[in-house]
Amino acid sequence: MDFATGQHAFAQALLHADAPLPLGLTGAGGAVDAARFAVYRNNVHVGLTRALAQRFGVTERLVGAEFFAGMARAYAQDHKPSSPLIIDYGDDFPDFIAGFEPAQTLPYLPDVARLEAAWTRAYHAADAAPLAFSRLAAFTPEALATLTLKPHPSATLLRSPYPAGAIWAAHQGTELADIEAWQPETVLVVRPEMAVNVHVLPASDGLFAALLFAGGTLGAAAEAALTEEPTFDFGAALVGLLTLSAFAGIHQGDVP
Amino acid sequence: MNAVPRDCLPARAGLGLKPEHYSHVLEARPDIGFFEVHAENYMGAGGPPHLYLEAVAGLYPLSLHGVGLSIGAAGPLDATHLRRLRDLIDRYRPQSFSEHLAWSTHDTGFLNDLLPLPYTPETLARVSEHVDEAQQAIGRQLLLENPSTYLLFAESTIDEIDFLEAVAERTGCGLLLDVNNVMVSCVNHRLDPTAYIDRFPVERVGEIHLAGYDETVDGAGDRLLIDAHGSPVKTDVMALYELTLARTGPLPTLIEWDNDVPAFPTLHAEAVRVDALIAGQAVRRNVLKRAG
Numbered sequence: 421m422d423f424a425t426g427q428h429a430f431a432q433a434l435l436h437a438d439a440p441l442p443l444g445l446t447g448a449g450g451a452v453d454a455a456r457f458a459v460y461r462n463n464v465h466v467g468l469t470r471a472l473a474q475r476f477g478v479t480e481r482l483v484g485a486e487f488f489a490g491m492a493r494a495y496a497q498d499h500k501p502s503s504p505l506i507i508d509y510g511d512d513f514p515d516f517i518a519g520f521e522p523a524q525t526l527p528y529l530p531d532v533a534r535l536e537a538a539w540t541r542a543y544h545a546a547d548a549a550p551l552a553f554s555r556l557a558a559f560t561p562e563a564l565a566t567l568t569l570k571p572h573p574s575a576t577l578l579r580s581p582y583p584a585g586a587i588w589a590a591h592q593g594t595e596l597a598d599i600e601a602w603q604p605e606t607v608l609v610v611r612p613e614m615a616v617n618v619h620v621l622p623a624s625d626g627l628f629a630a631l632l633f634a635g636g637t638l639g640a641a642a643e644a645a646l647t648e649e650p651t652f653d654f655g656a657a658l659v660g661l662l663t664l665s666a667f668a669g670i671h672q673g674d675v676p
Numbered sequence: 677m678n679a680v681p682r683d684c685l686p687a688r689a690g691l692g693l694k695p696e697h698y699s700h701v702l703e704a705r706p707d708i709g710f711f712e713v714h715a716e717n718y719m720g721a722g723g724p725p726h727l728y729l730e731a732v733a734g735l736y737p738l739s740l741h742g743v744g745l746s747i748g749a750a751g752p753l754d755a756t757h758l759r760r761l762r763d764l765i766d767r768y769r770p771q772s773f774s775e776h777l778a779w780s781t782h783d784t785g786f787l788n789d790l791l792p793l794p795y796t797p798e799t800l801a802r803v804s805e806h807v808d809e810a811q812q813a814i815g816r817q818l819l820l821e822n823p824s825t826y827l828l829f830a831e832s833t834i835d836e837i838d839f840l841e842a843v844a845e846r847t848g849c850g851l852l853l854d855v856n857n858v859m860v861s862c863v864n865h866r867l868d869p870t871a872y873i874d875r876f877p878v879e880r881v882g883e884i885h886l887a888g889y890d891e892t893v894d895g896a897g898d899r900l901l902i903d904a905h906g907s908p909v910k911t912d913v914m915a916l917y918e919l920t921l922a923r924t925g926p927l928p929t930l931i932e933w934d935n936d937v938p939a940f941p942t943l944h945a946e947a948v949r950v951d952a953l954i955a956g957q958a959v960r961r962n963v964l965k966r967a968g
Contacts, residue, residue, distance in 0.1 A: 421831070423798050424750035430791065431782040444794075446830045448866035448898075455894040456826040456864075459902060463789040471788075500785030504716050504744025504757060544720025573721070614724050 434461055435500075468496040471509050475540050478591040479517070479533045482526065491520055507544055511537055528582035535588050535618065538576035538609040542616045545574035550612050550665035556658075565639025569632055569667040574611035577633045577666075580604060585620040606630065612665030619664050624649045625657040629666065684771040685710050685737050685883060685928035687958075689950035692932055697940045698728040705735060706944055709951070710771065712739035712930050718768075719760050733768050739883065739930065740770040744786065747806045747820070748779035748793040758813040765814050772883055772928070774819035774852045775810070777803065777840065794829035795839040803839075807847040819850040819882045824857035824889075824903035826864055836861075841877045851877065853924075854885035855917045856909070856932075860901040869916050878924040886917055886950065887932040906935035908946060917950075921957040929954065 421429075421444060429442040445452040469492040473480050480488040495516045501509045514533035523529050550572060556564060571577075578584060583599055585607040590597040606626030608619045621629055627648050631641035638658070645652040661667065688709025693701065701711070711732055718725050732738070745757060765773060778790035793799050811818055822840060834842070840851055853876060862869040888907030894900045909917075909931065921927070931946045 422750075423794075423796075423802060426794065426829075426831075427750045427779065427782065431784060431787065434787065434791075435784060444830045446828045448828070448864075449896060452827045453894040453896050453898070455892075456900065459826045459900070460789060460791060464787055467788040501788060502785055503754070504746075504780065504786050505719050506716065506788065507720055542723075544723050544725070547722035574723075611723065614727060 433457070434464060435497075437461060465493065465496060467506075468501070468509065469493055471506050472496070472513060475510050476513065476533055476536045478536055478588050479529060481591050482529060482532060482587075483523065487522070491517065491523065494520065507540065511541075513537065528580070528584060528587060531578060531580040531582055531584035532587050534576075534578055534580075535584050535607055535609060538578060539616050539618070541576065542574040542609050542611040545611060548573050548668040551662060551667040551669055553659065553662050555670065556662075565637060565642070567638050568635055568671045569638070570669040570671060571633050572610055572612065572665055572668040574609075574616075575633075575666055576609045577629055578607040578609070579626060579630055580607065583620075585618060588618060589620075608661075608664055608666055610665055617664070622657075622660070624652050625660060628652065628654075628657050629661055632661070632667075685739055687926035687928055687954060689947040689954065690737075690739060690928060690930045691943050691947055692930070692934060693729070693732055694937050695725070695728075696937060697943075698724075698732070700940050702728070702731055702735070706940070708736065708944070708947055710737035710739055710928060710930075712741050715740050715742040715761060715764055715773075716744045718764060729768065733770075738768060738770040739772040739774070739928070740765065740768065741930075742773070742775040743790070744780060745775050745806075745810060746779045746781035747775055747810065748777055748791070748799070748803055749781055749806075750779075750799075750802060751781070751783070753806050753809055754781060758810060761810075762814045765816065772819060773814065773816060774821055774883060776821045776823060777843075778823050790823060792823060792825045792827065792829070795832040795834040795836060797833070800834060800839060800842055804843050804846040807843055807849050811847065811849060817848065817850055819852040820844070821852035821854050821885065822857050822861075824854070824860040824901075826900065826902075828865060837872065837875050837877070841880070844877070844880050850882040851880045852883045852885060853878075853881045853920065854887070855920055856885065856887040856889055856913050857903060859910075859913050859916055860889050860903050863899055863901045870919060873916060873920050873923065876920075876923075878920075881924055881927060884917070884920065884924070884927050884929040885932055886913060886929060889913070904935065905932045907933075908942075914949075914953075918953060918957075921953060922960075925961060926954045926958045 433439045433442045441457050472492040495513055514530045514537055517523055517533050518530035581604045583605050585605045586599045590599050606621045610617055628641045628645035631644055642654045686709045690710035690712055691708050693711040693713050718729055776790050780787050858872050859869050862872055886909045887905045888909055890902040890904040892900050929950050
């Protein structure tokens with residue numbers, strides 16, 4: 421058996437717990453013992469599920485360690501890391517949870533997991549100075565309406581029909597905090613400096629922020645927000661997002 | 677003969693740098709010989725890991741330890757990963773860079789473990805090509821670490837030490853001698869760990885690793901040691917380390933503790949214990965020199 425063929429057989433046996441042991445393995449006492457090959461299977465499994473538990477701590481608390489371990493095991497079985505960067509592992513775990521039948525009784529679970537995935541992405545994202553309000557002050561209202569803004573490299577905007585931010589915040593201490601209102605939330609996860617911040621935006625600013633993050637102009641986003649909610653305050657919403665460091669710049673093509 | 681340059685890491689005990697200890701290390705500045713980090717944990721674009729690593733590297737010698745290059749893979753090295761390593765090494769200029777005689781990447785993805793390979797002329801040629809390619813890419817020597825293994829391959833025709841020495845001979849790489857891995861593999865394969873250390877080409881060793889193993893039994897009831905990195909260095913490994921030091925002389929020695937990481941004082945106490953053994957070995961050599 422050549423090197424590549426042997427290694428392929430080893431990998432296949434490693435990934436399928438019920439597969440027979442690969443040929444050609446041995447031990448000091450002669451034939452290899454299954455418990456020894458199982459150490460490698462276990463290392464792969466434990467390493468990946470441990471990485472998920474570290475990244476998705478609130479999700480684990482919401483479902484309990486045993487349920488989480490089963491869900492993580494099911495994910496890891498079919499989703500191996502695409503690169504040696506374990507810091508990225510689990511980016512699509514929230515989508516897997518959304519389709520995981522036993523978790524359907526907790527419909528808010530995928531969004532809480534999305535928030536946790538965004539937290540780690542923000543932690544490792546490129547550093548960048550937030551867009552200062554003074555850079556926008558130079559534009560006339562007409563010019564301002566045509567601008568599109570670059571989200572901060574660490575920023576994720578999560579639009580949830582559930583209070584995903586409040587649920588996440590309630591699980592940050594050892595004591596469970598109360599969730600004041602069960603309502604939809606738009607959550608901004610961003611790291612302007614070294615601390616990752618999680619903000620629940622005012623309800624009336626959610627659509628505006630989402631359209632800006634999707635690449636819409638300030639004018640179009642404001643118009644849509646006003647149509648949805650007549651009391652929408654463009655100035656307050658924009659200053660609010662800038663204060664939270666949601667953006668890092670203005671798209672070059674927009675700058676006259 | 678390509679002797680390892682000895683002017684890199686200091687011949688002292690070093691510790692793995694863990695995020696939970698960043699603040700303590702920068703504030704208290706404990707007297708530790710060097711810190712080691714896993715390269716892959718610092719391959720994000722920015723954020724606190726880089727901020728802290730820059731600060732720590734400004735205060736302590738740094739060892740960069742890769743766990744994902746998959747040097748022992750039959751397939752080609754990941755060019756993207758080699759570039760990430762080169763960028764990290766260019767940025768931090770560590771005193772040492774090391775990787776494993778193992779594989780972890782396959783066409784199904786990254787398998788997240790250090791997997792074993794047979795030792796044959798074919799695998800020796802492949803591993804040597806990979807070490808050569810890696811050293812060219814990063815522009816410096818790497819230290820190749822002996823693995824901990826739980827099983828053997830019937831097709832192996834080359835002894836592990838001979839294999840490592842041949843890779844070093846062909847590529848000019850140095851070796852990282854993990855004494856815990858020696859104990860784990862030797863117990864698992866009913867070999868004599870003392871004989872392993874006695875035969876190891878110590879002049880090529882640039883760094884030593886120590887760690888705690890877990891112990892169980894296999895299906896036949898035979899002792900099965902597992903390289904676990906979650907407990908203090910066991911007594912028999914410490915004794916084997918003393919034998920190692922007597923052969924190598926003082927060398928930089930990392931204490932690996934990656935799982936169930938304890939409070940910093942527990943790690944520091946392990947480092948103090950190892951520093952005393954290194955210093956003791958240096959003194960014994962001085963006395964012998966005077967007597968001779």
